[in-house]
Amino acid sequence: MSKALDGRVALVAGGTRGGGRAIAVELGRAGATVYVTGRTTRGHRSEMGRPETIEETAELVAEAGGTAIAVRVDHLVPDEVRALIERIDAEQGRLDVLVNDVWGGDVYLEFGRRLWEHPLDEGLRMLRLGIDTHAITSHFALPLVIRDPGGLVVEMTDGTAEFNAAYRADAGFFYDLVKVSVQRMALAQAEELKPFGGTAVAVTPGWLRSEAMLDLFGVTEDNWRDATAAQPHFCISESPAYVGRAVAALAADPRVARWSGQTLSSGHLAGVYDFTDTDGTRPDFWRYAPEVQYAGRPADDTGYR
Template sequence: MSARSAPGPASPASAPLTPTGLSGRIALVTGATRGAGRAIARELAASGAVVYCTGRSTAQAPSDYGRTETVEETAQLIRAAGGTAHPVIVDHLQVEEVRALIQRIDTEQGRLDILINDIGGEAYVEFGKTLWDSDLAAGRKLFDTGFSTHLNTSHAALPLLIRSSGGLVVEVTDGTRGYNASHFRENVFHDLTKTAVDRLAFAQGHELAPHGGTAVSVSPGWLRSEMMLDGFGVTEQTWRTAAEANRGKTEVVPPYEFVISETPAMLARGITALAADPQRTAWNTLSMSSFELAQHYGLTDVDGSRPDAWRFITDLETTDAATLEASDYR
């Protein structure tokens, strides 16, 4: 589904990812409190990277998302598995806080090799509203949270990242370049935010190339995150049955399309393999899905499947759901 500006690598990496594949590398994962960010931080650390995990939520001061997860918990999970993690409370809309974070990484490590911009802002989407019916303040909050945070972080972090050749920036968004180019994404603010994040990766890739760096945008499929499971009132044990029961129905939760969902682990595994790939510059400026990364590097989700969500969702637009089996896309 992705629209590539140049051919990507043609076959899986010859050497499998090892538990020490990122040893000596320094990574920053923003939005590491939960969901994809937490999973990415854990996978990078499991492969040997020293990971700085940022988020706003603490046990004493949760963010306005109203969730119980904290960035300290993410670090605890990493340390319990034998990895190295530094949790840092940062509001990436506050430029001075971001600059202080990068200065700390520079002081403590002297380098930054991997930047994962994974702050999304999905909690602020006003579904079903036109631009003129939307709350302008809420729309701007979505754009600032989902895009300006990425811009602020890259602006502060790239001087440190380019100090060593081979740096990697991953912009996590919603929808591949190809899918978003032909689909309106819910409302104007969400559409602009997610396409802007992809374009930021494209632009950064051009500026990083002379320094031996790589920037890409990566989209998961339908992510089975903690927030999504709770929002649909299902669990890891019940989601598939609940989604399948809604085949052919409209305005129900979870929608039938949720049968193609994936855990955050598949995205995290693909990004970690990309970070460890000595040929990663071949991906520079490109957009890819978690499925494409998993296919290229020979990876799967935790259940051993490899969901191709964007192809499944696109095919549902022209095919009767009664005849379309999610198992054919895993």
């Protein structure tokens, strides 16, 4: 897929870290000019309190041979998003790929709490961060996306449509609502973009080895398997590059419209587009999770990579 996206312009909204960062890198590696947005810069941290910055993401895109422009944007502020899209229009005259990856609600997650037990202000903040940001960004970005046929919108979620058909009681009401809503947003945008030759999909990684997840287990990407001593099912985890490659493959596919409105996983797309994770394997978490982890079977990724 070397430089398959030459001449294309992408916006990764929420590209500071994790999957968003990797998506920006892989889109840039494939030749796209990538605008990377988020709230954390070298001079300012968001409420997430994480050290990763949008400038670092842009540097990683450059190291991969791509071009990136880092812009600090709070996607809950319409004027900031409007200004961002106006800047992309003025500088590029087009927007081919919009990746809505804004989240930032992990700091408010309280596993095992019911709706009435979860602090209301924190729950509502999760909805604002995970839903409103995507709607605001698409509101301003879609007129530029549809200027040329073939535009693609990627709504980043957590969980396949089949998995999320059941209530995710472990994560709770607000998290469940955010991730299912994002899938519905992809379906809605697919319908609205269709007359203009555009496509919208939702994409989910599996168990993502984000910077925060690695820190949680006290490991690095180099020795991540050490974390299986504490959580054996972490054996099925995947690097952020895996979902980055999934989105880059979608963006480069001239037949991407066949997926419009669907929720797609990195593991599924790896088989379709013939890419692997950084270790050469193809982890399929969303097949593993119901068949092994939630079925109470011993951790064993044999046959799931």
